[in-house]
Amino acid sequence: MSERKDYTRIMAEYLKAGATMLSLTCPVEGCGLPLFKLRTGEIVCAAHGKVLLVKSDEEVKEIRERITMISVLDKLEEKTLNIIREQSEGEDVDPREIIGWLEVLERIRRLKEMSREKQSPSKPS
Known part of the structure; x- marks a missing residue:
C-alpha cells in the first residue's frame, strides 16, 4: 500500500509541475498507472519513468x-x-x-x- 501512496505523490508532483494526465495507462504488464505528458513532451509513468509509445x-x-x-x-x-x-x-x-x-x-x-x-x-x- 505504501508503494501506491508513493506513486500517488509522484503523480501529484507531475500535475503540480504542469504535466497532463493522459487517458492511456502504462504499457508495462501489471502496472496500469495513468501516463503523464510532461511539458517537455516526454511521456512518463510514476512507477517506471519515461515510457515510449509505439505504433508498429x-x-x-x-x-x-x-x-x-x-x-x-x-x-x-x-x-x-x-x-x-x-x-x-x-x-x-x-x-x-x-x-x-x-x-x-x-x-x-x-x-x-x-x-x-x-x-x-x-x-x-
Missing part, C-alpha cells in the same frame, strides 16, 4: 536498436574517459595519445547526439 513492430525494432546503441555508446564513453584520466595522470604522458583518445570521445558524443536527434520528432525541411 517496425517502430519497436527501431527504438530497441537506438536504445541499445546509446547504451553501448554510454559504456564506451565511460571507458574512454577512464583511459584519458589514467593516461593524463601517468608519468610518461604522450600528448598525441591523449589527443587520439579525445578524438574518439568526440566521435562517441557526436554519434550519441545524432541518435538523440533521430529520436525527437522530425522537423519540417
Whole structure:
C-alpha cells in the first residue's frame, strides 16, 4: 500500500509541475498507472519513468536498436574517459595519445547526439 501512496505523490508532483494526465495507462504488464505528458513532451509513468509509445513492430525494432546503441555508446564513453584520466595522470604522458583518445570521445558524443536527434520528432525541411 505504501508503494501506491508513493506513486500517488509522484503523480501529484507531475500535475503540480504542469504535466497532463493522459487517458492511456502504462504499457508495462501489471502496472496500469495513468501516463503523464510532461511539458517537455516526454511521456512518463510514476512507477517506471519515461515510457515510449509505439505504433508498429517496425517502430519497436527501431527504438530497441537506438536504445541499445546509446547504451553501448554510454559504456564506451565511460571507458574512454577512464583511459584519458589514467593516461593524463601517468608519468610518461604522450600528448598525441591523449589527443587520439579525445578524438574518439568526440566521435562517441557526436554519434550519441545524432541518435538523440533521430529520436525527437522530425522537423519540417
